[in-house]
Amino acid sequence: MHVTIQMQPLKYRPYDGESVITMDMERHDFQLEDLVERIKENDHRLVALQVPEGLKMQALEMMDEIEHGSMAKVVLAADPCYGACDLVHDKMRMMGVELVAHMGHSAMNIDSGMPTHFIPVTYDGDPEIDPVLPILARHKAIAEARIIEAESPIDLSDEAARERFVDAVGRVAPLTGIKLGLVGSIQHLHLLEEYKLRLEAAGFEVTIPTGGARLTFPGQVLGCNYSGDDPSIGHYLFLGSGDFHPIGLVMHTGKPLALLDPYDGGASEMSFERIERILRQRMGLIFSVDGAKNFGILIGEKPGQMRRNLAIRMKKLLEKHGKKGYLLALDHVGPDLIDFYPVDAFVNTACPRIAIDDAVKYAKPLITPFELEVALGEKQWENGYQFDEIP
Numbered sequence: 001m002h003v004t005i006q007m008q009p010l011k012y013r014p015y016d017g018e019s020v021i022t023m024d025m026e027r028h029d030f031q032l033e034d035l036v037e038r039i040k041e042n043d044h045r046l047v048a049l050q051v052p053e054g055l056k057m058q059a060l061e062m063m064d065e066i067e068h069g070s071m072a073k074v075v076l077a078a079d080p081c082y083g084a085c086d087l088v089h090d091k092m093r094m095m096g097v098e099l100v101a102h103m104g105h106s107a108m109n110i111d112s113g114m115p116t117h118f119i120p121v122t123y124d125g126d127p128e129i130d131p132v133l134p135i136l137a138r139h140k141a142i143a144e145a146r147i148i149e150a151e152s153p154i155d156l157s158d159e160a161a162r163e164r165f166v167d168a169v170g171r172v173a174p175l176t177g178i179k180l181g182l183v184g185s186i187q188h189l190h191l192l193e194e195y196k197l198r199l200e201a202a203g204f205e206v207t208i209p210t211g212g213a214r215l216t217f218p219g220q221v222l223g224c225n226y227s228g229d230d231p232s233i234g235h236y237l238f239l240g241s242g243d244f245h246p247i248g249l250v251m252h253t254g255k256p257l258a259l260l261d262p263y264d265g266g267a268s269e270m271s272f273e274r275i276e277r278i279l280r281q282r283m284g285l286i287f288s289v290d291g292a293k294n295f296g297i298l299i300g301e302k303p304g305q306m307r308r309n310l311a312i313r314m315k316k317l318l319e320k321h322g323k324k325g326y327l328l329a330l331d332h333v334g335p336d337l338i339d340f341y342p343v344d345a346f347v348n349t350a351c352p353r354i355a356i357d358d359a360v361k362y363a364k365p366l367i368t369p370f371e372l373e374v375a376l377g378e379k380q381w382e383n384g385y386q387f388d389e390i391p
């Protein structure tokens, strides 16, 4: 049986990677027929559907289709969902749900305690590579120059290193090669092998990096995990839209990154100026907690965000320096939920991107664990900015 979803173009924005753009939903594959088959095979009677924020408008239509194709009743997990880190769990079990259908993300190395059917949702857009080739050629030259510079290193003073933010990032990942790393967001990963061939034909040595256990597919990146990076990769091409993943990837690696958008065919690059602005903001936040005595340490309650041990380590570190840390566990993190606590600053161990992307929304400094370590003098910024990655 083939289940057809009739949909209108809508704004689709999975938090984990895509900007707000209007898409043709008929070009997305929601793979509902596989889900319906699984439900029928197992005779499930109550199923939860969890979808990214941008698909919520379409969720009722999907629920109708699933209920029409099977004997199951479907309950929508209507709380915000930002990634596979955010699987619905015990509350759905208490409700009697037998299967969770999670849409728009892939499995990661966590156990929510619920049987979960992941639906990546793919898009069939297939942009020309020509517009991005000049950018890639320029980035390849930057990688070549870096390798030459590494052979006769420039001894930067601390002050000079602070001025050269991009170098400060780049020095954590000295290059051994100039390969083009081909990555993408989940909707476009099925295109990577074909694009590898096209880019090789255009003269690039291309690799599709394979990351750690948090990632399911070769070439996949998450906003909190770029573990496929290695020193043989000199620059990147990201297949996707929005700057969520590109910002994280460049902050993590310090390597040039070009973007090719399958939705509109546009080619662009993540500018070093943009990254430098973010790094200056991060350094400003580190300075701003200099005299802080009391910290709130945020622990994410979502299964794939919970870093309890890291939070406790931060608390002990604060105590070592004569400061106080209060552990605050939250499912969702937002200004209204924490700004009122009588502390001087917050350290975030939940989704790393809350501190990086949303810091300006908070009335008090919101920093990452690495940034706290720098503020306390336990780590040196000059050894390279350390992106807060969840392994």
Ligand code: SF4
Binding pocket: 016, 082, 083, 084, 085, 086, 222, 223, 224, 225, 304, 305, 350, 351, 352, 353, 390
């Ligand atoms: S923890 Fe990672 S996967 Fe989850 S929302 Fe944040 S960036 Fe995305």
